[in-house]
């Protein structure tokens with residue numbers, strides 16, 4: 001069964017083509033800088049064990065044009081994987097915001113699209129783009145089942161005591177101000193893998209997603225019970241370009257003074273902060289290089305980055321009333337040896353002991369990097385949001 005997974009960002013479109021139940025995609029691709037003069041397209045196919053990579057630059061006006069481009073590449077007479085659109089059984093769409101309506105993958109109908117549209121208020125950069133892609137996919141693959149997999153769904157098990165903010169009731173009732181949490185598909189995927197690895201369904205796990213966006217989630221027996229991102233994706237950990245937790249008084253003060261408009265403050269917190277705010281780069285590899293060259297701001301922000309994660313581990317160990325495993329995942333979590341070491345150092349009181357040698361081994365598969373013994377298991381688990389979406393889509397069918 002052929003499943004196409006579409007992961008639409010505000011100006012990008014990632015896609016993968018799976019022939020289920022195989023877990024390896026036959027094709028992966030990305031279109032970046034949609035809307036800009038020159039969008040960048042990378043399309044990789046693995047057909048009969050032979051890998052082919054096609055890279056190009058061209059103007060892609062919007063996501064609809066982008067998706068049509070993907071379709072042409074997929075059905076290319078020479079290198080394509082399908083001959084006609086009917087060969088796609090289902091399209092799985094990543095949708096960022098499912099509000100409190102959606103707690104699992106859902107087959108898309110007119111009503112469901114209406115709900116996603118209503119929720120655009122909560123995710124103005126993402127939900128409208130997902131809707132556009134859903135509608136293009138419906139028109140392009142009329143026989144395929146369309147499925148929405150929500151980033152927020154995994155966190156719908158968080159109890160009220162953790163998802164409410166202590167603000168006037170009507171802001172919750174009317175304006176829906178509460179913790180929703182994000183990166184749910186990733187946290188769900190890696191904790192499932194970790195539970196299989198541990199051979200336990202009742203494990204208490206802290207999942208640490210460190211990519212360009214970063215979040216940390218407390219998971220009890222496969223259910224999310226608290227997470228660091230909240231109403232939006234700004235709170236919690238220090239990220240590539242986002243500040244993470246900050247006292248709201250800072251923002252009120254900046255606005256009161258008239259120094260900055262709300263738009264400017266949004267730009268500062270979302271795009272100019274985090275690693276970039278201290279070093280000019282949001283890429284951990286650059287920041288690491290700067291640190292090695294003796295940059296004081298790079299060194300400080302890296303210490304702050306690890307310190308913030310440690311604070312959350314302490315908090316979530318309390319929430320979970322104990323801890324069986326912590327999981328590192330995503331670009332930084334899977335690759336940056338030094339961050340994992342910084343986070344796991346000085347955590348003996350929680351029985352977290354890193355094995356430095358195991359930590360330094362680079363590999364693309366799930367692995368354990370804790371010292372042998374009965375302490376907390378420290379795992380590195382590659383995330384794979386697209387595979388998770390394909391699997392949830394298949395389950396729904």
Ligand code: AMP
Pocket residue numbers: 210211212213240282283284285330331332335336
């Ligand atoms: P993601 O959002 O999961 O794609 O992660 C993106 C981030 O992962 C990039 O911005 C990099 O900072 C980081 N990253 C990717 N590869 C490495 C690496 N080999 N070492 C350290 N950081 C990396």
